[in-house]
Amino acid sequence: MSYLDKQQIEAYVPFQLTDDGKTPLTRAQERMESNNQWHPAQLMGRRWSIGCVALEITQRCNLDCTLCYLSESSEALKDIPLEEVYRRIDMILAHYGPNTDVQVTGGDPTLRKRDELVAIVRRISERGMRPSLLTNGIKATRDMLEELAQAGLVDVAFHVDMTQERKGYATEMELNEIRLEYIERARGLPISVFFNTTAYDGNFHEISDLVKFFVAQSDVVRFVSFQLQADTGRGVLQERGFAITQETVTEKINAATGTKVHFGAIDTGHPHCNRYGMTLVANGNVYDLMDEPGFIADFLDSTAHLTFDRTNRKAVMNTLFDWAVKNPGMLTSGLGWTSKKLWRMKLDLLKAKGKVNKLTFFIHNFMDACHLDKERIDACVFMVATRDGPISMCLHNAKRDQYLLQPIEVKTENKLRFWNPVTGKLQDSLPNKIEVRHTRKTARGRAKQVLDKERAANHKVAGKDAPVQSSLSDVES
Numbered sequence: 001m002s003y004l005d006k007q008q009i010e011a012y013v014p015f016q017l018t019d020d021g022k023t024p025l026t027r028a029q030e031r032m033e034s035n036n037q038w039h040p041a042q043l044m045g046r047r048w049s050i051g052c053v054a055l056e057i058t059q060r061c062n063l064d065c066t067l068c069y070l071s072e073s074s075e076a077l078k079d080i081p082l083e084e085v086y087r088r089i090d091m092i093l094a095h096y097g098p099n100t101d102v103q104v105t106g107g108d109p110t111l112r113k114r115d116e117l118v119a120i121v122r123r124i125s126e127r128g129m130r131p132s133l134l135t136n137g138i139k140a141t142r143d144m145l146e147e148l149a150q151a152g153l154v155d156v157a158f159h160v161d162m163t164q165e166r167k168g169y170a171t172e173m174e175l176n177e178i179r180l181e182y183i184e185r186a187r188g189l190p191i192s193v194f195f196n197t198t199a200y201d202g203n204f205h206e207i208s209d210l211v212k213f214f215v216a217q218s219d220v221v222r223f224v225s226f227q228l229q230a231d232t233g234r235g236v237l238q239e240r241g242f243a244i245t246q247e248t249v250t251e252k253i254n255a256a257t258g259t260k261v262h263f264g265a266i267d268t269g270h271p272h273c274n275r276y277g278m279t280l281v282a283n284g285n286v287y288d289l290m291d292e293p294g295f296i297a298d299f300l301d302s303t304a305h306l307t308f309d310r311t312n313r314k315a316v317m318n319t320l321f322d323w324a325v326k327n328p329g330m331l332t333s334g335l336g337w338t339s340k341k342l343w344r345m346k347l348d349l350l351k352a353k354g355k356v357n358k359l360t361f362f363i364h365n366f367m368d369a370c371h372l373d374k375e376r377i378d379a380c381v382f383m384v385a386t387r388d389g390p391i392s393m394c395l396h397n398a399k400r401d402q403y404l405l406q407p408i409e410v411k412t413e414n415k416l417r418f419w420n421p422v423t424g425k426l427q428d429s430l431p432n433k434i435e436v437r438h439t440r441k442t443a444r445g446r447a448k449q450v451l452d453k454e455r456a457a458n459h460k461v462a463g464k465d466a467p468v469q470s471s472l473s474d475v476e477s
């Protein structure tokens with residue numbers, strides 16, 4: 001495999017809309033075809049025009065993860081204007097159409113002014129798309145989640161893991177205390193609860209135990225995403241060890257669930273990027289939902305046009321029932337498939353009094369910034385909304401500053417002005433160069449390491465007992 005070199009990375013630009021008369025779904029299908037990823041079990045281009053679009057509404061964060069994807073400039077940047085966020089929401093709609101999953105993210109999006117966060121979620125929902133919140137949960141109170149749910153939030157994804165270095169927690173299992181607290185905050189709200197975990201050298205031995213925890217919480221938790229360690233952004237840890245691959249994470253999930261989860265039955269974009277497995281949980285036992293790949297591919301193909309309300313189980317069943325009545329052929333094979341499943345699950349169904357939960361596992365294999373595979377970038381299904389259009393998240397992470405340190409055009413009355421991300425101010429002319437100078441307050445991750453080294457060096461030069469001098473308290477980013 002050959003990786004993109006620096007010039008090739010520079011040459012990529014955000015997707016531009018052309019007036020080609022094609023639907024977003026057709027464009028997605030063509031993209032999969034041109035990257036050899038179009039087949040009967042490919043969801044992209046069939047059910048979805050894109051997997052998800054990240055809308056970064058702040059670059060600030062209240063944590064400093066050791067594998068953070070943010071830029072070293074992030075903490076020095078002001079939140080982009082609300083008008084620009086709204087413009088990007090419309091841009092996402094124009095590119096990918098209604099029902100697109102829009103991940104409201106950052107930094108941590110809960111650090112944005114609360115009324116603005118709520119307005120952003122409401123705007124996405126009003127545009128017929130599906131707002132999702134990605135947060136470390138620290139500021140996501142029950143009260144805030146309730147308000148966001150009322151504004152149209154569909155999912156909340158809590159990111160909790162040991163890379164966050166939360167004080168007082170020495171293992172992933174100890175962090176379950178926080179996960180349980182978050183689960184209670186969201187319990188009963190009409191939103192789906194997801195958990196994101198970075199699978200990295202420091203917690204790989206705990207992945208199976210963590211899966212068991214999520215299975216036990218599947219009455220609330222619907223989606224478990226493992227994101228593989230990648231060297232990108234300001235995080236101080238670098239490439240993952242050889243032990244962490246899509247296959248070894250799959251093995252950990254299989255070992256914990258006691259079943260073989262068929263991750264390859266359907267694809268969402270490139271299989272080296274994404275693995276998707278769906279299960280049912282009854283009486284604490286896990287059953288693979290996709291163990292008949294042929295039937296699953298037919299089912300997905302014939303239901304691709306349907307829209308499911310993930311927050312309403314009854315509505316999903318009604319949608320499926322209406323579809324089944326109109327598709328007698330699929331109904332027959334569907335009944336056969338369902339009865340085999342029910343038979344296999346019979347004892348657990350009895351013990352659980354018929355209560356079944358759906359639990360999805362997802363493995364997202366982000367790429368190192370210096371190891372970008374062209375085929376995967378071209379078939380990417382996870383975009384970031386930049387000023388100039390959507391672009392692959394892996395590509396965006398490899399050159400974040402290029403998109404963050406850009407002036408943004410703002411129309412005020414009858415005048416065009418330029419918003420500067422470092423000052424947060426509007427100016428009449430285009431700024432020549434936008435630069436960040438770090439202070440101890442804004443330095444995180446790698447930039448903080450540079451500052452700390454310089455302080456230590458100054459300390460040494462000044463003599464052991466001399467007070468620490470920080471002659472270079474600022475570092476050019």
Ligand code: SF4
Pocket residue numbers: 269270273274364365366367376377379380381382392393394395
């Ligand atoms: S290219 Fe990167 S961001 Fe896009 S789907 Fe693949 S791993 Fe995810």
